[in-house]
Amino acid sequence: MFQKIISSDNSKTTVIIRLMVGAVFLSEGIQKFLFPAIRGAGRFKKMGFPSPEFFGNFVGVFEIACGILLLIGLLTRGAALAMLINMTVAIVVTKIPIAIGESFEPFNLRELNNYGFWSMAHEMRTDFAMWLGSLFLLIKGGGNWSVDNKISKQK
Template identity: 50%
Template sequence: MKLLHKIVHTSAPQATVLVRLLVGCVFLSEGIQKFLFPQALGVGRFVKIGIPAPQFFAPFVGVVEIVGGLLLIVGLLTRLAAIALTINISVAILTTKLPMLAKAGFWATAREARVDFCMLLGSIFLLIVGAGSLSVDRRLDSNTE
């Protein structure tokens, strides 16, 4: 119970739900689109950017984004979901935005990376503060006290 308490405990304000919804909905949408548009956003994109084993990693990343996004939206195991999504978006930035920086320069990359950096910072924020009081985590936490 002590580990669960550390994972779900939150003293963040109710407004944290807005960050959860923002980050969760974007990841959920991106994950679904990897399956709806596999050539442009799934396996085909992973092949184009040189991700190894794209037939495995594209669906894997899609599932991580869908499950992680849903967990954030409801506020369940928010910190664990935020860890997975922070890793996910960090890899996305390293494999797509850093090469772009060398080719297109700072301003073009900054424009293309704006959503990625918002998702990274939003995920890190949720990792630090937890789900907030309007969440399943808060209800779980009150049961472990």
């Protein structure tokens, strides 16, 4: 089972996606602690999450940990799966309300100039890119220049 999780193809270019996805998640996780009112607990409170302090910190720690794992290519598939789930929740909670133009309990619609499909598409561009990047890493693994690849070659 562990061997399957760390297996990877020998692609030398996968590192580009790993660095992009890992760096963004690491940065976003750190910002949840540096700027808790706008990126962490305060944001989760505005969105309508129960226990916003818990969820803000939980997501921040997860993004930091998974961001680091992705950057070094260790347990790449597991970290990518966790971030795929993270981004799916973010899209459902924050972007779907923009598409339909109303809050759905307990999640609150933020105030924008426009609502509907195109507004949602604009607002979710980074989320969608991170979702696809995570999906790519879940499918491909860490690539040639990853700790996963080094470990799997030793066995």
